[in-house]
Amino acid sequence: MQSSNEDINEILLKSVEILPPLPDTIVKLNNYIEKSGSNIETNKVAEIISSDPLITAKLLKLANSPYYGFSREITTINQVITLLGIGNIKNLITADSIKDSFKVDLSPYGLDTSVFLNSCREEIFFIANWLNEEDRQLSYLLAPCALLLRLGMIIFANFLIQNNKDKEFLEYLKKTGLSDIKEAENKYLGVDHISFLGFLLHRWNFDESLVETICYIHTPHSASEKVKKSSYALSVIDHLFTPYNGSSPFNVKTAISLLEEANSQGISFNMHNFLAKLPPKAKENLNKN
Incomplete structure (x- = not known):
């Protein structure tokens, strides 16, 4: 069994090399930002993005969305840059491009694809509803985090299907009562999907603050001061929308405990605002024993 797992892990590592490449526009933008350092020119960023009609249309549509x-x-890329900031825009268009590169089939996890995608959409809009008035910059940072958060599961699911391990993986997961995704992933793939995602985000040149926020989602208290607030917020969001039992009474109460823990450390969250903005299912479950 150990030898078989090692073979699978090796195949997984090799599969990273053939992941879909980023569009040329994003590569050009990353290169320009990296070379320019602190001398980035807004007009040059707008010029690079505007050279790609598809990315331009998507970014303007997103900027004008209720989110x-x-x-x-918002009618111009320059306006979007001024409002959202270059770093947030780079993260957003990269995350959106990557998300669209993968077929979504979560059957190895026993998840219905349409339900899964709907939950992802609800997750994005909850972030805006919760944080746009309280901490708009935090909301902007978390949007691409939410777009990417389940990407590791999507990649793992595709990998398991392609290597005829999907049914075996699901059977093992069911034996745990669908309660320990991380343990099943480590057993069959040698790594959990969040750790794997952190590796990929480094590879795709995302901002360190976004990478750290995702990597500390399960241990926000251990995050650096720079990303501690965003890590706590993303951990709260994960508990409310985690697959299988998102917004369960236990997860809602854990989310509240996380915010109380953050506030005790001087990290400001408005608890009244959070409770008022909870998704309906979470509000319903909050009063359950």
Whole structure:
């Protein structure tokens, strides 16, 4: 069994080399930002993005979506850059491009694809509803985090299907009562999907703050001061929307405990606002024993 697992792990590592490449526009933007350091010019960033009609259209559509709730229509890339910031835009268009590169089939995890995708959409809009008034910059940082958070599961599912391990994986997962995804992933793939995602995000040149926020999602108290608030917020979001039992009474109460823990450390969250903005299912479960 050990030898078989080692073979699978080796195949998984090799599969990283053939993941879909990033679009040329994103590669150019990453290269420009890296070379420019502190001398980044907004007009040059706008020029690079505007050279790609598809990315431009998606970014303008996103900027005008209810998620951001801007009071006026956003019509130019320069306006988007001014409002969201270069780092947030780079993260957003990269995350959106990567997300669209993969077929979503979560059957190895026993998850219905349409239900899964709907939960992901609800997750994005909950972030805006919760944080846009309380901490808009945090909301902007967490949007691409939420887009990417389940990507590791999507990649693992595709990998398991391609290597005829999907049914075996699901059977093992069911034996745990669908309660320990991390343990099953480590057994069959040698790594859990969050750790694997952190590796990929480094590879794709995401901002360190975004990578750290995701990597500390299960241990926000251990995160650096720079990303501690975003790590606590993402951990809360994960408990509310985690597959199988998101917004369960236990997870809702754990989310509240995380915010109380953060506040005790001087990391400010408005508990009244959070409770008021909870998703309906979470509100319903909050009063259950």
